[in-house]
Amino acid sequence: MIKTNGKRLPFDPAAVPLDFPILSRKIHGKPLVYLDNAATTQKPMSVIMSMTAYYERTNANVHRGVHTLSQEATSLMEESRARVAKFIGADDPATIIFTRNATESINLVAFAWGRRNLKPGDEILLTELEHHSNVIPWQMVARDTGAVLRFIPITGRDGFLDLDQLPKLLTSRTKIFSITHASNALGTINPGGRFGRRARAVGALVLVDGAQSVPHMPVNVKALGCDFLAFSAHKMLGPTGLGVLWGRRSLLESMDPFMGGGDMIKEVWTDHATWNDLPYKFEAGTPNITGAIAFGAAIDYLERIGMDRVRAHEIELTGYALQQLKERFPGIILYGPADPRKRGGVVSFDLPGIHSHDVGTILDREGVAIRAGHHCCQVLMRKLDISGTGPGQFSLYNTREEVNSLVRSLEEAERLFGAGVR
Numbered sequence: 001m002i003k004t005n006g007k008r009l010p011f012d013p014a015a016v017p018l019d020f021p022i023l024s025r026k027i028h029g030k031p032l033v034y035l036d037n038a039a040t041t042q043k044p045m046s047v048i049m050s051m052t053a054y055y056e057r058t059n060a061n062v063h064r065g066v067h068t069l070s071q072e073a074t075s076l077m078e079e080s081r082a083r084v085a086k087f088i089g090a091d092d093p094a095t096i097i098f099t100r101n102a103t104e105s106i107n108l109v110a111f112a113w114g115r116r117n118l119k120p121g122d123e124i125l126l127t128e129l130e131h132h133s134n135v136i137p138w139q140m141v142a143r144d145t146g147a148v149l150r151f152i153p154i155t156g157r158d159g160f161l162d163l164d165q166l167p168k169l170l171t172s173r174t175k176i177f178s179i180t181h182a183s184n185a186l187g188t189i190n191p192g193g194r195f196g197r198r199a200r201a202v203g204a205l206v207l208v209d210g211a212q213s214v215p216h217m218p219v220n221v222k223a224l225g226c227d228f229l230a231f232s233a234h235k236m237l238g239p240t241g242l243g244v245l246w247g248r249r250s251l252l253e254s255m256d257p258f259m260g261g262g263d264m265i266k267e268v269w270t271d272h273a274t275w276n277d278l279p280y281k282f283e284a285g286t287p288n289i290t291g292a293i294a295f296g297a298a299i300d301y302l303e304r305i306g307m308d309r310v311r312a313h314e315i316e317l318t319g320y321a322l323q324q325l326k327e328r329f330p331g332i333i334l335y336g337p338a339d340p341r342k343r344g345g346v347v348s349f350d351l352p353g354i355h356s357h358d359v360g361t362i363l364d365r366e367g368v369a370i371r372a373g374h375h376c377c378q379v380l381m382r383k384l385d386i387s388g389t390g391p392g393q394f395s396l397y398n399t400r401e402e403v404n405s406l407v408r409s410l411e412e413a414e415r416l417f418g419a420g421v422r
């Protein structure tokens with residue numbers, strides 16, 4: 001594996017797909033066009049190799065052994081933790097907690113912080129854009145504590161938040177504001193930093209769900225001004241089964257563990273125990289060692305390209321896709337901001353007369369993988385009064401030619417179903 005330690009290399013968008021073995025696959029005899037990146041991204045060879053190399057040469061449990069393999073595994077995992085911290089602008093690697101995914105990271109805050117600190121009448125502020133992973137944990141905690149959920153509404157199909165409602169919704173009763181940085185369903189990007197300042201003014205904490213922003217644009221916890229940031233490795237070229245929670249040190253120190261078991265304790269008696277230091281207090285049991293190490297390789301790959309160039313590439317593709325879809329399908333309904341600079345690389349659409357699942361199935365026959373349905377955002381779908389959309393999301397390995405394949409496949413769907421598209 002090439003380790004470049006974040007040194008930028010030339011970015012050639014046409015060459016990037018060659019680093020991803022799966023992208024040479026054919027689906028139903030057609031070249032794979034993978035646009036389901038909001039669900040999970042594909043992995044470059046360096047990430048795959050890093051996992052293989054770990055099992056071939058290093059495999060051992062971490063933090064427990066005095067033997068060489070255990071020490072090597074521990075230092076590889078801790079190197080990765082430091083790399084993740086640097087990637088999001090955090091000064092202290094001990095504030096990076098490895099979890100299973102963004103969902104677990106949010107649950108960790110909801111249960112370890114929320115259950116202890118919320119009381120009847122306190123308010124938890126969310127938005128109508130949220131993924132179920134940032135709704136259900138808060139519903140569960142609200143039920144247990146008597147806290148109340150509030151939602152910032154969206155203004156319409158563009159998915160912008162109705163900020164006129166903010167003074168009414170973000171008040172001294174608000175104890176935590178948990179908000180997605182970028183919507184997986186519409187692409188809308190929320191002004192994270194501004195919310196951080198407004199929340200602090202009323203004494204509320206801010207959790208940013210970065211599952212769809214950290215993989216696609218430069219994200220810095222200091223600039224966001226948030227208290228917690230949650231994201232998943234598998235959505236940013238890394239392996240499944242590994243998530244991250246970053247939190248302010250003072251807050252993490254004030255919280256009790258979320259789960260109990262090995263590695264999260266200092267000392268144990270029959271009737272009580274004392275907790276380990278950060279980050280291990282929140283990492284009960286054997287962690288996903290391979291995943292954490294391979295995530296380091298994924299970050300190395302992203303840094304070699306540079307998140308600013310990843311973002312610029314995705315803006316370019318999104319703008320091209322929106323323009324092509326509007327030109328080719330005058331009846332198409334597009335969701336999310338019209339300006340590609342105000343959205344992540346998500347293209348969310350509805351072809352009137354064709355169910356999003358039918359669109360997805362026809363596209364699959366053409367080798368084009370998109371997601372269809374409610375995208376784990378039923379609050380949003382209810383607001384828009386639709387059952388689902390057919391979005392694709394771009395990643396750094398997608399190309400203009402793949403946008404053309406998407407359009408050609410949609411023309412095929414239109415030919416088969418006809419109704420109302422033009």
Ligand SMILES: Cc1ncc(COP(=O)(O)O)c(C=O)c1O
Pocket residue numbers: 038039101102103104131133134180182183184209211212232
């Ligand atoms: C905005 C957002 N938040 C949270 C999640 C949950 O991510 P994971 O399933 O990796 O926990 C997703 C997954 O699609 C997402 O898009």
